Amino acid sequence: MFSKVNSMGAYGLETFMVSVECDITVGKQNFNIVGLPDNAVNEAKLRVRSAVKNCGYSYPNQAITVNLAPADMRKEGALYDLPMLISLLIATRQLENTFDDAAFIGELSLSGEVRAVSGVLPMVIMARNAGITRVFLPADNIAEASVVRDMEFYPVPDVTTLLAYFRGANIIEPITSEIIIYDNEPKYPDFSDVKGQQAAKRALEVAAAGGHNILLIGPPGSGKSMLAKRLPSILPDMTFEESLETTMIYSVAGELPTNVSLIRNRPFRTPHHSISSAGLSGGGSIPKPGELSLAHNGVLFLDEFPEFGRHITEALRQPIEDGVITIARVAGTLTYPCSVMLVCAMNPCPCGFLGHPTKKCTCSDRQRENYKSRVSGPLLDRLDIHIEVPATEYEKLSDTSIPESSKEVRERVNKARQIQLERLKGTGITSNAKMTPAQTKELCKLTEKAEAKFKLAFERLGLSGRAYDKILRLSRTIADLDGADMIDVKHISEALQYRSLDRQ
Known part of the structure; x- marks a missing residue:
């Protein structure tokens, strides 16, 4: 039978x-x-x-x-x-x-x-x-x-x-297409909780609008982690295609919440620095998605960045550039998407007080160099924004006025992202940060004065070809936030300010 x-x-x-x-x-x-x-x-x-x-x-x-x-x-x-x-x-x-x-x-x-x-x-x-x-x-x-x-x-x-x-008992009712959206949006902390740090807040707004990678550098207690943990509250809304891609990854990983049809909130993953290479990239005899893929279309936040193993941080280089990660095992080879916005935070030195206005740094020159060398130059080159987060002054901490809320910032971010979606319609790309070199050349048009400013900065700073493209995409996002069709001097100037490590 x-x-x-x-x-x-x-x-x-x-x-x-x-x-x-x-x-x-x-x-x-x-x-x-x-x-x-x-x-x-x-x-x-x-x-x-x-x-x-x-x-x-x-x-x-x-x-x-x-x-x-x-x-x-x-x-x-x-x-x-x-x-x-x-x-x-x-x-x-x-x-x-x-x-x-x-x-x-x-x-x-x-x-x-x-x-x-x-x-x-x-x-x-x-x-x-x-x-x-x-x-x-x-x-x-x-x-x-x-x-x-x-x-x-x-x-x-x-x-x-x-x-x-x-056998004929009508006790199971078939269900046809009926999208159930997960409406229980997490209650993220609000940007209005952060006093001062206007430059860092602006940098995060630009990063969220264009999907740019960002590195926050500052002493302990300056608010790096506090700012990063409020980033999800200003991220742009997901498109249906992005929601479907992310939901499929969580479905395969077995991490999709019960009674949820579609993930509509961008993932925010914060692995500890003790994570293994397999935990980050994916692992198992038949590999499951790792933290990189689980952050697809969202944010991967690496706090205390230099504390991650060198083999861990260097493993990020190709995936964050390509937007996919390929895992080879004996059973076969698998490719998972990992189009993430990488957010990193680090101290300026091992003790954390290099450049602090009141506390003295106790590190030797060699200790500082060894600490900075834990993050390689090629990896830093892949981070679009390097922003310093200085210690906050007493006057700003004691200020009773209420800073701008996440809701107000998110409205600007969504508006800028919508401009990008219209511009990139039909390409499969949803943000400025993911544009190809050909698209960057075509869509990032500079005014004559902006061109002259960029040329001068490029030659003085000795920027790489990758940094050249990243600054153009970054300035395109700043122009989108400003509602401008062409990239002007103020846009390219702000973008250059976000490459602080290129100036050192």
Whole structure:
């Protein structure tokens, strides 16, 4: 007796259809799974057997072989439990096969409860493209699946309920496309909490508007971390495409909150400096997304930047330039998107008080050089903005006036980002910071006076070709905030001020 039902598989963000074939023959009772299963898939035989018995169905006293095709693709996870059970019941003629246009995914408990699995969103998108019109999946995964249009999704709480539905009981209502937006926006701290530091606030506003990387340098207690943690409150709204990309990554990583269809708030990831290379870039035998990819379309904040291992910081160079990270393992090679806004904070020296108006630096010249050398020149060159955050004076801290709120800043940021979206429409790029060299040359037009100013600064500072492009993109963002079509002297001058380390 033979049967076949459809399921789905995922290898990173790459997804594929899986045929779950079941064959039952006369022989000694056993249960074999073939088709490159991992340990979790192999353990399914025990979960399926217990679920079949505990739901009141008969388990065959014969040889059972389940094949997961295609056999050359690695299968991982417990998502094949439910399709294996359905295929087994069809093969034993306890269920009629009417599922050519349907697919099944779900993990089983021993009692027959259907539990949530990871990676549902990219898999159902692929299933729709493959001609599948119905998907039976865990009830806890229904929110993320419902983003996909032109399909019916059946929330399955347990095997008993599902089989009763197949017998004609109208107890599972199919759900069609019904986007449920996650409205519980986190309550981020507000910029109005920060007294003084107008230059740093302006730099963060420019960074948020154009998606530029930024380095904050200042003594302990000057407000570097305080400012960075308020950055999410001024980030621009996500486009639908950005939300979908980010949600797919969180779905694959198993970090998508329950009952959330779409992530609409830009991620803000703050890993500790003790993080491993695999934790940052992604790891595992079949690599899962790391902090870099989990910050896709959002912010990766690295506090105490020089304390991160040199191999960690140098691993950032290519991904933040390319917007993707490729991870090679024995099982294969995976590529995850990681278009992030990198925000770093550091002290000016090991003791932290170099240049402080009242406290004396106790570091030797050698200690200072060793500290600064922990952040390489090529990596600094990839940071668009270098801004100093000095110690705040008493008068500013004791000032009772209320500084500008995040809401006011965000309105300007959103307006500037909308200008960029219109300008870059159809290119797949959503911010000035991600423009290609050709786009930078075409879209960053300078006035004659601005051109002369930039030429003089470039020659005096000995800027690199990468810094040249970054300053142009940065000045384009400043002009967008100003509502200007052309980059003028004041825009290029402000952009040059944000390259403080190039002047040292």
